[in-house]
Amino acid sequence: MNILVILVPAALSLGLLALAAFFWSIRSEQYDDPEGAARRILDDDKPPADEPRG
């Protein structure tokens, strides 16, 4: 029983961490071109392209 007092907040904070990571990934436009990202990874002899931010 007492263990729940530690485990439940622990689970929660991990979940919050994931939520924060998801928010960050939306803000950095990682879902704008899912298909392109899947194909770019195969293209190796190139320095990373300039990511236009904005």
Place this chain on the structure above:
Amino acid sequence: MSCCADFRAQVSPGRTLPPDVEASVRHHNGGDSLTLHVPDITCAACIGRIEDAIAASGANVRARVNFTRKTVTLHWNTQADPSHAIRVMRDLGYAPQPLAISQEKDEAGRELVRCLAVAGFAAMNVMLLSVAVWAGADGVTAEFLNWFAALIALPALAYAARPFIRSALGALRHGRLNMDVPISLAIVLAAALSIARVFGGEGETYFDAAITLTFFLLGGRVLDHMTRERARASVRQLATMAPATAHVAAPDGGTTPIALSAIQPGMVLEVAAGERVPVDGTLTKPASFDLSLATGESRPVHIGAGEEVLAGALALSGPLRMTATRCAGDSFLATLADLQRAAEEARSRPARIADKAARVYAPVVHLLALLTAIGWVIAGESVGEAVAIAIAVLIITCPCALGLAVPAVQVAASDRLFRRGLMLKDGGALERIKDVDEAVFDKTGTLTIPALDPSVPIDPRTLAAAAALARHASHPVAKAVVHAAAAQSLPLPRVSDVVEERGRGVHGQLDGQAIFLGAAVDGEGLVFQGADGSSTALPVTETVRKGAPELIAALKARGLPITILSGDRAEAVRTVAARLGVDDWRASVSAGQKLSHLEARRAAGAKVLMVGDGLNDGPALAAAHASIAPADASDLSRTAADIVMTGESLLEALEAIDTGRKAHRLILQNFAVAAGYNAVAIPLSMAGYATPLLASLAMSTSSIVVTVNALRLTPRPRREQAAAPITAKPVHP
């Protein structure tokens, strides 16, 4: 159309973007950007090829390919010249087209996704706690878990349920009921009931149901938003067809600019070659014009002195002078736009299927809950308990599956069409196109496209050089030259310093010598001027568009009567109609006559599919039950049509009808799932057997079933690749 901003005001000196491209340039504080639709990005290698070529071109323009949307976004600081990057792409054999994708951030969409994320996070954690309670936790443990669930669920609900509550309040304020009213009521009541039980220290809580419900419904909302956003992006603004300013000829021979709206009849205006005529007027001396905007036929037309020229006509020779006969608001172009607007408003759009469902659903659910409460009080239950059961009814009947049933199918359908080169403008079009029972086609530009006359032999070297120039032009005739060269698989030489003069042709340099492709000096016919100064006439005729015979045959096989309405001469229409096996055709039809034909058919109860591209088709496209326009159509037609085809084959129109039918079938199946779920859940909950566990299980299952069912519309990747190729294959120099 005087509302359009003057695009010329934003053109920095030395830039040579065509006006329709220039109009879609976005200005940021760090520089400018332009998003182009490039339909022939088909493989992973295209990404590197385009980005590297533009980076290597030294134009100081950054390119970023978006493979999912098949777009290239160019970023540059204000000094650089993006037209160079566009030329680089054309040289590689791609065909970039301007696309007015909304570059202002889609805030509503982002808010929905954030709400979805919060709801998803809370739903997982609350479920974790609830499962423990359902599994048999009791006493202090259950109380502790419930308190924790409340701690997570209440802030999460306050954040994530806002879209529903806002919309429900808006509807109530106007005295209406929408789907969000029962949703909001269920969420709020479930939370309230659960808080009361947590404080009371007894009974099961509905936190889990409330937050899962919010999560699934938000999923539906996000999907719905995606379809709408894509529709909005594919609707191109009525671009700059009428110039925003005109030039008044001053007595001393100079000109002064004047706003379009300030033009009065009787003013003498000057129009330069390549400019559009601002208002209707009479010519002071003869000149030739491209009247394709009005008639759909792109052959130059000679107009004599004193004769009338209509607004929107493109001056091929000039500068010329004309006397205005009408104000801008009364000109031919404005009249046509009015006609189209009126037709759009007159078309009684059948209510969308989801709205119909919502109109029945909300009152029924509320009535059932009320009857349940009254019933239990009569049966001798305490008022508190009766209300709790009624709330359970509201929670369990909450339209989870219903909220997903339509948007999930529409996203899958519009995605399927997008991959086939069909841009759907709104979900309603999908519902309408499925029941068309008659088809009307325009001829020029729709059923036929210009082509070089194959009976006249052209020297391959000349043709190759002409095609190398034509690649850089956007006129349909230029495409005909490129096709003719591609048909003989001629290797194209590299030309430099290409400049397109709208309405005149294309200039360029081949091995240091000036070459030109475009209208002949007298405005009649297409000529190519080679490096040696020789001039070759390239005879242009018309050919049937790819896929047109197959489409007509397929529609006939389905029993759809087919009509061709064309503004062209009778002989030309007769030849094409005979080739396509269409008996019902009419020639020399004006825009107004096309519209009245469509209206007459609608009055007769027919559901007409209109396929057309010219400006004269705009009103008819707007009046049709469903309409399709090819991507090279006039702006007015693209705005009026429900679906814009970016591919070249007309056969894709059939895909649109088929997808519409499949989507309708899936929507009905999804409604059946939702109805089946309610048929089981409502009696159970009214009888007081609805537990939070049952509510969670039932809602999740039905939501997942409808979503998976909708996904059946997405094409399998392999097959899609085989079906995708569009004729314009990248040619590698």
